[in-house]
Amino acid sequence: xxxxxxxxxxxxxxxxxxxxxxxxxxxxxxxxxxxxxxxxxxxxxxxxxxxxxxxxxxxxxxxxxxxxxxxxxxxxxxxxxxxxxxxxxxxxxxxxxxxxxxxxxxxxxxxxxxxxxxxxxxxxxxxxxxxxxxxxxxxxxxxxxxxxxxxxxxxxxxxxxxxxxxxxxxxxxxxxxxxxxxxxxxxxxxxxxxxxxxxxxxxxxxxxxxxxxxxxxxxxxxxxxxxxxxxxxxxxxxxxxxxxxxxxxxxxxxxxxxxxxxxxxxxxxxxxxxxxxxxxxxxxxxxxxxxxxxxxxxxxxxxxxxxxxxxxxxxxxxxxxxxxxxxxxxxxxxxxxxxxxxxxxxxxxxxxxxxxxxxxxxxxxxxxxxxxxxxxxxxxxxxxxxxxxxxxxxxxxxxxxxxxxxxxxxxxxxxxxxxxxxxxxxxxxxxxxxxxxxxxxxxxxxxxxxxxxxxxxxxxxxxxxxxxxxxxxxxxxxxxxxxxxxxxxxxxxxxxxxxxxxxxxxxxxxxxxxxxxxxxxxxxxxxxxxxxxxxxxxxxxxxxxxxxxxxxxxxxxxxxxxxxxxxxxxxxxxxxxxxxxxxxxxxxxxxxxxxxxxxxxxxxxxxxxxxxxxxxxxxxxxxxxxxxxxxxxxxxxxxxxxxxxxxxxxxxxxxxxxxxxxxxxxxxxxxxxxxxxxxxxxxxxxxxxxx
Amino acid sequence: xxxxxxxxxxxxxxxxxxxxxxxxxxxxxxxxxxxxxxxxxxxxxxxxxxxxxxxxxxxxxxxxxxxxxxxxxxxxxxxxxxxxxxxxxxxxxxxxxxxxxxxxxxxxxxxxxxxxxxxxxxxxxxxxxxxxxxxxxxxxxxxxxxxxxxxxxxxxxxxxxxxxxxxxxxxxxxxxxxxx
Numbered sequence: 001x002x003x004x005x006x007x008x009x010x011x012x013x014x015x016x017x018x019x020x021x022x023x024x025x026x027x028x029x030x031x032x033x034x035x036x037x038x039x040x041x042x043x044x045x046x047x048x049x050x051x052x053x054x055x056x057x058x059x060x061x062x063x064x065x066x067x068x069x070x071x072x073x074x075x076x077x078x079x080x081x082x083x084x085x086x087x088x089x090x091x092x093x094x095x096x097x098x099x100x101x102x103x104x105x106x107x108x109x110x111x112x113x114x115x116x117x118x119x120x121x122x123x124x125x126x127x128x129x130x131x132x133x134x135x136x137x138x139x140x141x142x143x144x145x146x147x148x149x150x151x152x153x154x155x156x157x158x159x160x161x162x163x164x165x166x167x168x169x170x171x172x173x174x175x176x177x178x179x180x181x182x183x184x185x186x187x188x189x190x191x192x193x194x195x196x197x198x199x200x201x202x203x204x205x206x207x208x209x210x211x212x213x214x215x216x217x218x219x220x221x222x223x224x225x226x227x228x229x230x231x232x233x234x235x236x237x238x239x240x241x242x243x244x245x246x247x248x249x250x251x252x253x254x255x256x257x258x259x260x261x262x263x264x265x266x267x268x269x270x271x272x273x274x275x276x277x278x279x280x281x282x283x284x285x286x287x288x289x290x291x292x293x294x295x296x297x298x299x300x301x302x303x304x305x306x307x308x309x310x311x312x313x314x315x316x317x318x319x320x321x322x323x324x325x326x327x328x329x330x331x332x333x334x335x336x337x338x339x340x341x342x343x344x345x346x347x348x349x350x351x352x353x354x355x356x357x358x359x360x361x362x363x364x365x366x367x368x369x370x371x372x373x374x375x376x377x378x379x380x381x382x383x384x385x386x387x388x389x390x391x392x393x394x395x396x397x398x399x400x401x402x403x404x405x406x407x408x409x410x411x412x413x414x415x416x417x418x419x420x421x422x423x424x425x426x427x428x429x430x431x432x433x434x435x436x437x438x439x440x441x442x443x444x445x446x447x448x449x450x451x452x453x454x455x456x457x458x459x460x461x462x463x464x465x466x467x468x469x470x471x472x473x474x475x476x477x478x479x480x481x482x483x484x485x486x487x488x489x490x491x492x493x494x495x496x497x498x499x500x501x502x503x504x505x506x507x508x509x510x511x512x513x514x515x516x517x518x519x520x521x522x523x524x525x526x527x528x529x530x531x532x533x534x535x536x537x538x539x540x541x542x543x544x545x546x547x548x549x550x551x552x553x554x555x556x557x558x559x560x561x562x563x564x565x566x567x568x569x570x571x572x573x574x575x576x577x578x579x580x581x582x583x584x585x586x587x588x589x590x591x592x593x594x595x596x597x598x599x600x601x602x603x604x605x606x607x608x609x610x611x612x613x614x615x616x617x618x619x620x621x622x623x624x625x626x627x628x629x630x631x632x633x634x635x636x637x638x639x640x641x642x643x644x645x646x647x648x649x650x651x652x653x654x655x656x657x658x659x660x661x662x663x664x665x666x667x668x669x670x671x672x673x674x675x676x677x678x679x680x681x682x683x684x685x686x687x688x689x690x691x
Numbered sequence: 692x693x694x695x696x697x698x699x700x701x702x703x704x705x706x707x708x709x710x711x712x713x714x715x716x717x718x719x720x721x722x723x724x725x726x727x728x729x730x731x732x733x734x735x736x737x738x739x740x741x742x743x744x745x746x747x748x749x750x751x752x753x754x755x756x757x758x759x760x761x762x763x764x765x766x767x768x769x770x771x772x773x774x775x776x777x778x779x780x781x782x783x784x785x786x787x788x789x790x791x792x793x794x795x796x797x798x799x800x801x802x803x804x805x806x807x808x809x810x811x812x813x814x815x816x817x818x819x820x821x822x823x824x825x826x827x828x829x830x831x832x833x834x835x836x837x838x839x840x841x842x843x844x845x846x847x848x849x850x851x852x853x854x855x856x857x858x859x860x861x862x863x864x865x866x867x868x869x870x871x
Contacts, residue, residue, distance in 0.1 A: 001827045322700045327815060361700070424814065553817040556785070559824075563789045567796075597784050597813060598734045600766035605783070636769015640781065 006098030007087050009536070009560045013105040014084050016537025019221055020112035020485060021076040022244065023156055027116050028069050030158050030277065031123040037067030043121045044129030047395040053495040053506065054114040054488055058107060060508030066123065069115045076115075079108045102560075106540025107510070113538070114488035121392045124161060126190035131398075131472035131479070133391040134193040138455050139383030140207060142196050144177055148292035149212050150284050152180040153204060153227065154219035155484060157187035159241035162281030163217065164192045176288055181207065182222050183448055183483035189389045190482060197387060199456070200421035200449030202354035206373045206380065208234060211299025215264075215288040217280060220244045221484075222420075222532065226356075228271055233300040237264040237287055238271030241280050249273045257282050265290045301370050301377075304342065310371070311338035313364050320368055323361035325422070325554070326351055330358050330368055333375075342375040349376025351426040353529075387455035388466040390447070390482020394493040396500050398473040402443065403501025407520045409619015411475045412626050413437075413610030416445045416490045416547075417454065419527030419535045422554045427453035429599040430528055434465055434478055436603060440626055441475040442610070447487050450528065451480045487538050491545055494521050511680065518546025518589075519574065519677040522610035522623065525549040526602060531557070543592045548609045550602050555595045562592035566644055574613055576675030580686040583675040585613035586644040600634035608639075613677035617650035625653040628660075643667040647674055693850035698840030702819050707826070709841070709848035715863040718809075718835060721847065722757050722868060725807035725833070727798065730754055731787055732778075734765035736812025741858045746812050746837075749861040751776045753809075753837075756869035760799060762787050764813060784813050788821045792828040804831075810845070811837040819844060837861070 031039065041051050041063055050056070052063050055072045063069050083101050086092045092101070120126060127133035143149060152160040160180065167173040178195045180188045181204055185197040198207050201222050208216065208230045216231045220242040224230070228247045231238045240247045252260050252272040257279060263269045264287045274280045302310065311334045320330040328351060333344035349372055358368040373380065405411040415437045423429060430453045438444045446454050455464045469478040473493065481489045498504045498516040506513070517523070525542050527535055530551045536558055539549045543562060551558070565571060566587035573582045589609040596602035607627040615623060624645055631639045642663050646652055648671050652660050663669075678684070695711040697704060712718060722728050730753060736746035747770055754761045760779030763771055768781035780799040782790075790796045796804050808825065810818055818836070822844035825834050836842035839857045841850050849860065 556817045556820040597765035
């Protein structure tokens with residue numbers, strides 16, 4: 001059973017790694033075709049010398065041009081093939097071997113991420129490591145419904161760039177709205193800040209059913225498999241653009257544009273597959289302009305009277321709730337609706353993840369998700385936010401500025417709030433977590449759907465987090481790096497701390513760098529709504545690099561935790577690189593992969609997992625202050641393991657001395673020393689000194 | 692009518708499913724037979740209402756009459772303390788589950804591994820996975836779900852119950868646990 005479970009985890013991570021790698025391959029091939037092999041990799045001008053930290057670290061090459069990236073992808077594809085072959089019947093049989101390969105798959109995944117993002121940043125003119133990347137529009141309410149609207153869904157921005165290019169070249173850009181869902185949305189705003197983000201992946205059904213999109217362009221990853229059916233309900237033509245997501249539609253790549261547009265406008269076909277992004281651009285734009293007046297924003301959302309009448313037919317079977325991954329009390333809300341009160345349905349809007357499973361379960365086929373959306377329509381229409389466009393990499397100079405305080409512990413940590421949007425109780429929790437840690441002067445980094453969610457609430461002055469906090473990689477910053485593939489810049493920042501600040505060699509030196517990060521860089525990932533295989537792969541790449549990852553309760557479904565045991569003292573020794581002595585450093589960090597039950601638990605765990613053996617006394621005191629303060633506020637009590645994190649008297653926060661001393665006495669705590677920590681015997685310097 | 696099928700339909704259990712607690716006396720008998728029982732209480736125990744009580748109140752009573760140590764998970768240790776009750780420990784749901792699969796673990800009191808773990812108040816889909824882990828990897832451990840909904844990966848579970856039937860069952864357990 002253990003081996004089989006690990007095998008399934010490896011398969012999930014390989015699905016993720018292959019998806020990112022294939023995405024990167026497509027991106028690189030497309031950009032080479034347009035720009036040539038020798039197009040330079042410039043992702044930040046003079047601010048970025050280490051342009052590809054992961055690729056350098058793993059592959060030992062320094063890519064200077066788009067063509068150089070192919071070598072890294074060759075390696076990824078080779079490794080993924082080998083790893084996948086190990087899952088075949090009759091291959092590997094021990095869970096430890098599978099687990100080792102899970103880590104490897106994660107590391108490969110990170111190369112795929114990095115290649116995809118640095119290629120597009122370099123060749124598509126995205127913000128180049130810009131802390132002041134533009135603030136762009138996010139939300140349903142930002143869309144001008146009077147214009148033709150093209151909706152792009154997925155992760156691979158290439159077709160969307162074709163649309164923007166065509167509109168610009170033909171003077172149509174101001175006339176047509178281009179908007180996106182999921183990571184394509186991030187990247188289309190990085191390509192053109194006038195494009196708009198509707199929201200995270202969970203907004204797919206609600207936005208399509210609103211009837212606003214006149215043409216729907218699907219690329220790859222995280223696209224609902226029923227998108228075509230949903231589009232048909234609102235009479236919106238669909239263009240699929242990826243050989244990985246053809247939706248059963250005919251390949252019209254080689255047909256004349258006029259013929260394709262005519263077929264779409266006249267409804268002869270519900271959709272087409274076009275693999276040429278420039279042709280996608282022309283077909284999408286011309287079709288949108290033509291069909292928009294005829295469609296009259298035909299929507300699939302019922303009106304209030306329909307809901308009330310429909311609700312009266314409810315059989316009270318409760319199958320809707322039992323199908324709901326959130327266990328939402330849908331049946332009770334429908335019962336209230338039957339008497340004319342839609343408030344209970346409206347209350348579900350914020351916590352619904354938009355999967356639509358309730359509808360599939362309904363015995364009388366009520367469009368329950370649409371009921372929730374209609375009831376929450378006021379909220380939907382008021383969704384007008386600003387999010388900072390994905391900035392890409394972290395500048396080398398930013399790393400130099402924060403390297404020392406991070407490694408010494410004086411910036412208490414880097415919190416990466418990333419991943420999908422299956423939040424257990426809605427997106428507000430993500431906003432609360434980001435704000436709490438930014439206020440505590442952690443560096444908060446965001447990406448993907450979580451980066452969008454972080455923008456979806458405003459303060460009393462009407463400002464979102466991105467308007468309230470700086471976008472630079474500094475204490476108190478909230479830093480949107482971009483789409484899923486931009487997660488590579490978060491890993492890259494950790495690597496660059498070791499390389500730029502600590503002068504550790506980079507090329508093909510993974511073991512030493514991961515040892516450095518694990519022992520010194522207080523970084524933690526939080527994927528509060530993670531559910532995809534890609535998120536599993538990204539997470540496993542961070543584990544291997546020495547960065548713990550916390551997921552929300554839905555993340556328990558990965559059936560994989562990497563939990564430390566703080567009660568086993570023997571597990572928490574490192575070498576002191578100065579002397580070779582083995583020194584107890586406490587459970588720092590205690591876990592590498594951890595599912596939290598509640599937001600409060602996650603917040604306390606973030607603060608705890610930011611502690612590292614290398615923290616100076618001042619740094620540890622700061623980190624302990626946050627850990628203890630959050631525990632007191634959110635748990636209503638002091639942590640029961642403070643003694644494990646206090647190494648010397650000087651670690652104790654000054655304002656908490658009395659209460660902590662009392663605990664230390666009870667626990668019979670003894671003072672310890674702070675080593676120069678490493679897990680690698682070869683890093684011990686004693687022999688050199690003796691020689 | 693009470694049914695013994697997974698509350699959330701997306702979760703499909705394997706062939707070995709929890710025995711259904713048709714009478715709360717089954718729980719009482721299991722606890723009395725156990726040498727080292729433990730009660731694990733999650734954050735929903737402080738949120739859900741059962742009439743004028745919360746599951747947390749029942750957990751405290753079960754602990755007191757049955758002399759069963761409680762582990763509070765997530766952030767609800769403070770809720771217990773507010774009621775004047777000190778659990779034997781607090782740690783996360785994944786941590787306590789991880790310890791329960793370790794035959795060498797000495798327990799919260801250093802006296803050895805537990806042989807019966809009862810759970811309540813952890814979000815259904817998360818508790819589902821925890822029970823699954825214990826089913827496959829917990830050695831010599833029986834598990835009981837005291838929640839309202841059928842948990843097929845536990846050793847024993849209530850069927851899907853109405854709030855009233857659930858409350859009544861918990862009351863019976865409390866009433867009979869204290870007796871001979």
